[in-house]
Amino acid sequence: MKEIEILDRIAITVKSHKLLRLLLKENPAFDEIMRNSRNETEALVGVQEWIEKEYAGHKEAFSFFRSTNTGREHFEKLDWQDYAIIRLLDYIAHAGKEYRDLNLRGEIAVSNPIQLIWLAVHRGTGGAKPDFYIDMIELFRQLRGEVQAYTPDREKVLEWMDRYPSGMDPRIIALREENRERILKILIRRIPEGGGKGQRFYFAKGMSEEQKLEKAREWWGDPRFHLRFAVRDPELLNEMLGYSLDPDTMKILKEAEEAGIPFFINPYYISLLHVRVPYFAVGADLAIRHYVVYSKQLVEEFGHIVAWEKEDLVKAGKPNAAGWILPDGHNIHRRYPEVAILIPDSMGRACGGLCSSCQRMYDFQSGRLNFNLDKLKPDETWSEKLKRLMDYFEQDNQLRDILITGGDAFMSSDRTLKELLDQLLEMIKRKRKKNQGLPEGEKKAEIQRVRFGSRLPAYLPQRVTDDLASVLADFKMKASKVGVCQFLVQTHFESSMEVTPEARKAVDRLIRAGWTVTNQLVFSAAASRRGHSAKLRMVLNDIGVLPYYTFTVKGYMENNFSFAPNARVVQEQLEEKVIGKISEEHYETIRKFPEEAEMMVENIDALRKYSGLPFLATDRNVLNLPGVGKSLTFRVIGITRYGRRILEFDHDETRRHSPIIRKMGKIIIIESKSIHEYLQQLSEIGEDPEDYAGLYGYSVGQTESRVPVYDYPEYAYSPTGEFSNLEI
Numbered sequence: 001m002k003e004i005e006i007l008d009r010i011a012i013t014v015k016s017h018k019l020l021r022l023l024l025k026e027n028p029a030f031d032e033i034m035r036n037s038r039n040e041t042e043a044l045v046g047v048q049e050w051i052e053k054e055y056a057g058h059k060e061a062f063s064f065f066r067s068t069n070t071g072r073e074h075f076e077k078l079d080w081q082d083y084a085i086i087r088l089l090d091y092i093a094h095a096g097k098e099y100r101d102l103n104l105r106g107e108i109a110v111s112n113p114i115q116l117i118w119l120a121v122h123r124g125t126g127g128a129k130p131d132f133y134i135d136m137i138e139l140f141r142q143l144r145g146e147v148q149a150y151t152p153d154r155e156k157v158l159e160w161m162d163r164y165p166s167g168m169d170p171r172i173i174a175l176r177e178e179n180r181e182r183i184l185k186i187l188i189r190r191i192p193e194g195g196g197k198g199q200r201f202y203f204a205k206g207m208s209e210e211q212k213l214e215k216a217r218e219w220w221g222d223p224r225f226h227l228r229f230a231v232r233d234p235e236l237l238n239e240m241l242g243y244s245l246d247p248d249t250m251k252i253l254k255e256a257e258e259a260g261i262p263f264f265i266n267p268y269y270i271s272l273l274h275v276r277v278p279y280f281a282v283g284a285d286l287a288i289r290h291y292v293v294y295s296k297q298l299v300e301e302f303g304h305i306v307a308w309e310k311e312d313l314v315k316a317g318k319p320n321a322a323g324w325i326l327p328d329g330h331n332i333h334r335r336y337p338e339v340a341i342l343i344p345d346s347m348g349r350a351c352g353g354l355c356s357s358c359q360r361m362y363d364f365q366s367g368r369l370n371f372n373l374d375k376l377k378p379d380e381t382w383s384e385k386l387k388r389l390m391d392y393f394e395q396d397n398q399l400r401d402i403l404i405t406g407g408d409a410f411m412s413s414d415r416t417l418k419e420l421l422d423q424l425l426e427m428i429k430r431k432r433k434k435n436q437g438l439p440e441g442e443k444k445a446e447i448q449r450v451r452f453g454s455r456l457p458a459y460l461p462q463r464v465t466d467d468l469a470s471v472l473a474d475f476k477m478k479a480s481k482v483g484v485c486q487f488l489v490q491t492h493f494e495s496s497m498e499v500t501p502e503a504r505k506a507v508d509r510l511i512r513a514g515w516t517v518t519n520q521l522v523f524s525a526a527a528s529r530r531g532h533s534a535k536l537r538m539v540l541n542d543i544g545v546l547p548y549y550t551f552t553v554k555g556y557m558e559n560n561f562s563f564a565p566n567a568r569v570v571q572e573q574l575e576e577k578v579i580g581k582i583s584e585e586h587y588e589t590i591r592k593f594p595e596e597a598e599m600m601v602e603n604i605d606a607l608r609k610y611s612g613l614p615f616l617a618t619d620r621n622v623l624n625l626p627g628v629g630k631s632l633t634f635r636v637i638g639i640t641r642y643g644r645r646i647l648e649f650d651h652d653e654t655r656r657h658s659p660i661i662r663k664m665g666k667i668i669i670i671e672s673k674s675i676h677e678y679l680q681q682l683s684e685i686g687e688d689p690e691d692y693a694g695l696y697g698y699s700v701g702q703t704e705s706r707v708p709v710y711d712y713p714e715y716a717y718s719p720t721g722e723f724s725n726l727e728i
């Protein structure tokens with residue numbers, strides 16, 4: 001007997017029975033179809049015919065369901081009931097399809113909700129769990145038009161945002177000073193007296209406790225101090241947190257240590273966590289805390305994590321999943337024609353901490369990214385290798401954008417970064433010069449945009465020193481003369497609580513160096529609370545940062561705890577972020593912002609005031625799909641017995657892709673958490689599930705178009721349309 005047939009024989013629980021009864025009671029026509037069908041095929045046909053007849057007036061829904069072209073315009077014509085019609089039709093159209101569920105280490109998942117209900121009605125089997133039935137009950141309520149989308153007004157969203165203080169709040173600043181003092185008192189007991197060879201941080205012999213503390217306060221401003229004394233085990237973390245971690249959490253952390261998950265939490269970042277929780281900020285630090293405190297699921301899965309980004313799996317001489325041929329050595333990653341990521345062999349292979357839901361956890365698992373800081377210093381062969389990597393950019397027809405990242409790009413020393421930028425500049429000049437000799441239509445894409453990816457402005461803002469800023473400013477000055485016109489630092493703030501005076505200073509230095517700072521937020525469960533991301537956008541705008549992407553948590557069961565379903569990502573976009581939506585009449589204004597990066601705070605402020613927006617919603621909510629890239633164009637086409645939704649994603653039609661996209665087809669994502677589990681998790685962290693009313697209904701998504709501040713400039717010549725380094 002097939003595995004699936006065995007599952008079909010599993011009796012449903014008492015709770016599932018009760019929910020089934022409710023579903024049938026609320027939907028007499030559906031009940032009748034279920035009871036009168038002699039087998040599941042008849043049930044499927046019966047439901048389909050009933051929907052087609054009963055809801056025949058919903059023409060947009062049927063045409064959206066059938067259409068291969070489901071662009072934004074069409075999407076915006078759909079109403080709340082249409083979503084339910086489309087979902088049910090999709091459930092029927094995909095009934096019985098099998099998918100590999102990488103959340104369950106490759107087990108086969110089958111979606112056949114109508115069959116599961118038929119089995120439950122006739123045999124009391126099918127094994128469907130309560131979360132499945134709850135989702136189905138909500139679906140039918142939406143279909144009947146009983147529940148409507150809940151659209152909070154602007155005042156409500158502002159009220160939600162208000163629940164989250166920022167790290168600039170004087171009361172939060174005072175708490176963090178208290179935290180700093182506690183942490184330093186622990187650290188000074190670990191710092192030796194009398195320095196040995198190569199020791200940077202030590203106390204002179206005979207210093208009093210007060211003198212030591214004073215010295216350590218000075219070191220607090222030095223990023224090397226934080227890297228040197230980053231916490232690498234759970235006991236010390238707990239001690240620094242005033243022994244406030246509960247025994248269950250400590251047990252998980254110790255198991256994490258045994259499983260080999262690296263610990264690396266620098267003292268500054270620890271100081272952002274509450275120990276004494278003030279009444280006005282209960283739960284405000286959760287998005288930070290959950291980045292540091294590993295989940296049970298991560299511990300259980302570590303060692304079995306599979307790569308999400310298929311294009312990151314590179315074999316020498318073979319094209320990656322997007323069809324690109326890349327140089328050996330895992331230094332270049334590429335998905336799109338215009339941009340490639342460069343990961344230097346340097347300290348940039350580490351980060352200022354390990355985010356528990358890191359998209360690169362697979363690489364930390366393999367050790368390619370790690371926290372062995374001494375061993376990560378570039379060796380003498382790096383310069384040679386870098387030349388080879390630069391050749392790749394120089395010879396490519398389409399690359400015009402380089403994203404230097406890691407790990408974390410700013411973990412590299414100033415010297416390493418300067419050398420990299422020097423070589424980059426020479427390459428840009430060479431490419432430009434060679435282009436002059438090529439006829440129109442055959443010229444290669446010249447580099448227009450240079451980006452750094454770094455979370456250090458949030459993790460360890462002390463790293464953004466005047467020296468680093470001057471390396472960046474110097475590069476900008478020189479590169480501007482050879483055609484580069486966009487200079488960006490892509491950072492990653494997760495919470496308004498990370499926006500501290502130190503972070504503001506770091507961002508300010510980057511801005512004064514003429515670089516535009518943008519933010520990529522990971523929409524973790526804690527960050528997905530009502531108003532949380534909207535508040536972050538506002539506070540980032542205050543310090544001159546433009547939101548860039550709001551990412552669904554990637555990965556499989558290892559990230560189950562952090563995961564917020566895509567339905568919530570769409571809800572956030574349409575119900576909260578919408579209060580910062582920039583109207584098209586301001587597009588020309590905002591397009592020019594990067595040209596005056598030094599004026600970013602003033603320009604953002606002026607536009608907010610003029611347009612009456614609390615923040616500028618310049619970010620797009622997306623999921624980074626394996627092989628296909630960023631998109632939020634999806635439909636829920638199935639559901640597992642556990643109530644976990646199965647989504648079919650399409651690529652983002654608004655941007656250029658590798659031509660392989662035409663061969664790729666759609667991408668199936670099985671979510672690791674049901675909507676009900678997610679709501680329960682929110683409830684456990686103090687949220688009122690009622691505030692999320694309508695969440696079940698978001699089963700269709702459409703990628704937003706990009707705000708023009710992120711457009712590439714036009715070339716002054718006609719570049720070739722030919723691809724190079726591509727094999728399909």
Ligand code: SF4
Nearest residue numbers: 351354355358407455
């Ligand atoms: S900073 Fe980025 S790469 Fe580093 S651990 Fe966090 S999410 Fe991962």
